Amino acid sequence: MPDSIIADLTALVGADIVVTPDSSNLMRYTRDYAVEGSVEIGVLAIVLPRNVEQVSKTLKYCNEKHVAVQPQGGLTGLAGGAVPTGPCVVLNLERMRAIRELDDVAGTITVEAGVVMEAVQKAADAADLLYPLDLGGRGSCQTGGNLSTNAGGNRVLRYGMARELVLGLEVVLADGTIIHGLRKMIKNNAGYDLRQLFIGSEGTLGIITAAVLRLFPKPRSQCTALCAVADYSSVIALLTRVRSGFASQLSAFEVMWPDFYALSTRGLGRNPPLGEEHGLYVLIETLGPDPQSDQKRFEIVITEALESSVINDAVVAQSQREASDLWSIRDSPAEWKRAGHWPHVSFDVSTSTGQIGELVERIRGALSAKWPQIFTMYFGHVADGNLHLSVRLNEDHDLAHAIEVAVYDVVAEFGGSISAEHGIGTLKREFLHLSRTPDEIALMHTLKRAMDPNGILNPGKVL
Numbered sequence: 001m002p003d004s005i006i007a008d009l010t011a012l013v014g015a016d017i018v019v020t021p022d023s024s025n026l027m028r029y030t031r032d033y034a035v036e037g038s039v040e041i042g043v044l045a046i047v048l049p050r051n052v053e054q055v056s057k058t059l060k061y062c063n064e065k066h067v068a069v070q071p072q073g074g075l076t077g078l079a080g081g082a083v084p085t086g087p088c089v090v091l092n093l094e095r096m097r098a099i100r101e102l103d104d105v106a107g108t109i110t111v112e113a114g115v116v117m118e119a120v121q122k123a124a125d126a127a128d129l130l131y132p133l134d135l136g137g138r139g140s141c142q143t144g145g146n147l148s149t150n151a152g153g154n155r156v157l158r159y160g161m162a163r164e165l166v167l168g169l170e171v172v173l174a175d176g177t178i179i180h181g182l183r184k185m186i187k188n189n190a191g192y193d194l195r196q197l198f199i200g201s202e203g204t205l206g207i208i209t210a211a212v213l214r215l216f217p218k219p220r221s222q223c224t225a226l227c228a229v230a231d232y233s234s235v236i237a238l239l240t241r242v243r244s245g246f247a248s249q250l251s252a253f254e255v256m257w258p259d260f261y262a263l264s265t266r267g268l269g270r271n272p273p274l275g276e277e278h279g280l281y282v283l284i285e286t287l288g289p290d291p292q293s294d295q296k297r298f299e300i301v302i303t304e305a306l307e308s309s310v311i312n313d314a315v316v317a318q319s320q321r322e323a324s325d326l327w328s329i330r331d332s333p334a335e336w337k338r339a340g341h342w343p344h345v346s347f348d349v350s351t352s353t354g355q356i357g358e359l360v361e362r363i364r365g366a367l368s369a370k371w372p373q374i375f376t377m378y379f380g381h382v383a384d385g386n387l388h389l390s391v392r393l394n395e396d397h398d399l400a401h402a403i404e405v406a407v408y409d410v411v412a413e414f415g416g417s418i419s420a421e422h423g424i425g426t427l428k429r430e431f432l433h434l435s436r437t438p439d440e441i442a443l444m445h446t447l448k449r450a451m452d453p454n455g456i457l458n459p460g461k462v463l
Contacts, residue, residue, distance in 0.1 A: 005067065005089065006045045012061055013054040019046040021090075029072065029090045033137070034346070035080035035427065042087030043070075050095045052170060052178055052209045059207065059456075060176025062089055068459050071203035073145030074116065076137040078346065079425030081149065081202045085460035093144050096209060099123055107215045108167060108184045113144025113208050120213065129215040132159040136331055144208045150200030152421030156384045158251040158287070159216070161421070163199040168212035171198050174452040182212050197447070202423050203458040205451045219287035223298035224323035227305070228278035228313040232357025235280055237310045239353070239383055242284055245301035249294065252285035253383035254330050257360065260377040264332035267339045273315045273326065283330050285323075330379070333390070341377070343393045345400050347407055350385045351416030359387060362410050367391065370406060371399070386420040408434055424462045432463070 010018045019025060021043040029046055030037035044067065049055045062069050068088035075082055084090065096114035103109075104127050111120055117131075117138040124131040135141055135153040145151075147169075151162045159165065168183040181195060198206050229235055235255055242250055256264070261281045265272040274281065284302075288294035298316070305311040317323035336342060351359055360378050367374050380387040391403050408418050412434040419428055419435070433441065444463055448455075 005065070008061060009045055009047060009058060009089070012057045013047065013049065017048055017050065017054055019048060021046055028075075029092065030084055032075045032077040032080060032082045034078040035083045035425070037080075037083040037085070041084045043084060044087055044089050046090045046092065048092055048095050052096075052172060055091065055093070055172045055207060055209055056176040056178050058089065058091060058176075059172055059174060062456050063175045063454055066454050067456065069456050071144075071148070071207050071458055073113065073142035073148070074137070074140045076141040077145065077149060077425065078348070078422045079149075079419070079427045081423050081425035081458070081461050082145070083426065085426060088459075091207065093142065093207075093209065096144075100210065102127055102215075103184060104129060104215075106184045108212050109215055110168075110182055110184075110210065110212045111143050112210045113142060115143045117141050117143065117146060124215050125218065127215075128218050130218045131165075131213060131215055133162055133165055136334055143211060143213075147199050147208050147211055148201065148203050149423040150421070152381070152384075152386065154254070154381070155251050156381060156386070156421075157253060158248065163196060165214045166195055166199060166211055167214060169195045169198060169208055170210035171206040171208050173206045174454065174457050179206070182210060184212050186214075197451075200423070202425065202462050204448060204462050205457065207457070217289075219289065221286070221288045221291040221294035222320070222323060223286045223288070223295055224317040224326055225284050225298070225302050226273055226315050226326045226329070227282045227284060227302070227311045228274045229280050229282060229311055231279045232360075234310055235282060235357065235382070236354060238282060238305060241305055241310060242301060245297070245304075246286045249286040249288040250284075250383075251287045252283065253381070254283040255356075255380060255382040256281040256283070256330065257378040259375070260379040261329070263336070263339055263341060263377060264329045267341075268332055268335050270329065273329075274313050278312055283326060336390075341375075341390065341392055345391045345393060345403050347387075347389045347391075347404075348420050348422040349387050349389075349407070349411045349416055349418060350420035351387070351411065351414045353383060353385050355414055355416075356380070356382055356385070356387050359410065359414050359416070360389075362413075363389065363407055366406050366410050367403065370402075374403075381420075404431070411435075426461060429460075429462065 026039040070084045070088045070090045072082045072092040093113040096112035098112045100110040120131045132155045169181050171179040375392040377390045408431045417435045418431045
């Protein structure tokens with residue numbers, strides 16, 4: 001059957017679009033950033049379409065033949081959502097890289113699913129505009145994947161998650177139907193908001209092939225500071241103060257616990273810009289329209305926080321290079337392997353901002369009670385309720401699942417989410433019930449059956 005599938009798809013979409021799986025390519029298409037799949041899983045064909053019509057023909061064929069389809073983008077995901085779990089046709093959209101239109105009057109850019117985030121950012125910048133979605137994987141993550149996982153990142157506090165940046169979508173359904181929804185209006189109450197079905201659904205309800213994304217005026221100033229505080233109550237006091245002092249200009253409020261700060265500075269060969277004796281570290285960023293007045297206001301607010309003892313110490317960046325150096329501490333997870341923090345189990349959870357300090361202590365206590373020698377690190381976007389934590393495994397890989405159970409049980413007690421921004425994929429499927437009620441999960445199954453009755457789209461993911 002694999003030979004006939006390759007022959008049939010080649011006849012439908014062309015020999016340059018269909019690739020026969022072999023040892024030279026299977027390693028690439030059977031893993032993402034965090035999950036290594038098996039090259040023996042049974043990939044039947046690799047399809048690399050150049051346009052939406054080829055996606056449509058591929059899905060129509062696979063649906064009629066009841067052949068599973070594994071959608072893929074830049075393969076930078078952290079939950080296994082793009083990793084095949086059984087025999088399937090891999091549908092990777094990396095060749096769909098066209099920027100179809102940039103409308104500076106409407107403040108929109110229309111791009112295909114394979115356009116990487118950094119390319120969207122640069123196109124916007126060239127038009128004196130800003131595409132605010134930003135992740136560490138900006139140079140390789142693709143628009144389709146960003147939207148199908150509802151990516152978050154560093155600027156959610158000001159601009160929202162990926163779904164807030166989407167005005168229209170072009171989507172191919174399981175049966176090959178193309179939904180032409182590339183509209184550029186912010187206001188559109190004409191019936192159900194269908195785009196939201198596909199954003200965050202990880203390719204299980206349809207394949208996003210293009211999107212109309214919102215752009216914003218490009219900021220003229222970027223002000224950055226790293227602050228040291230005594231405890232989590234001081235974090236909340238500082239957040240209240242900077243929200244009032246900076247209003248809508250506040251774009252990032254990143255919190256790092258001492259274990260994270262130590263590894264991300266001295267552990268990676270950096271000189272700590274602040275002493276290592278403090279309770280917590282907060283990276284603050286504002287984006288505004290006036291470099292001089294914004295910087296002055298920024299320094300006034302930080303100084304007032306110091307004088308009132310909300311902050312114990314602070315360093316304010318005086319140049320873009322200094323700002324980048326401060327951000328490099330927060331963006332250090334990609335470097336952890338060379339610091340010895342590998343392998344590790346990572347978590348992406350959320351609860352209300354006011355509860356995060358207590359959540360950290362409860363998780364820390366639950367883990368240390370079972371594994372006294374365990375090493376953990378805590379950091380996150382906090383102002384939007386998002387906490388990341390990482391647990392070093394050392395050589396005992398078998399502990400990973402037990403650690404997941406322990407962490408997610410505590411998150412469930414707080415009424416939080418097991419996935420703030422990384423998606424469910426395969427890694428978190430068994431824990432979905434901790435964050436969704438039985439009725440919510442039943443409704444998800446109803447949507448899946450209605451939109452993909454043959455179950456071909458990304459099987460084994462989310463539900």
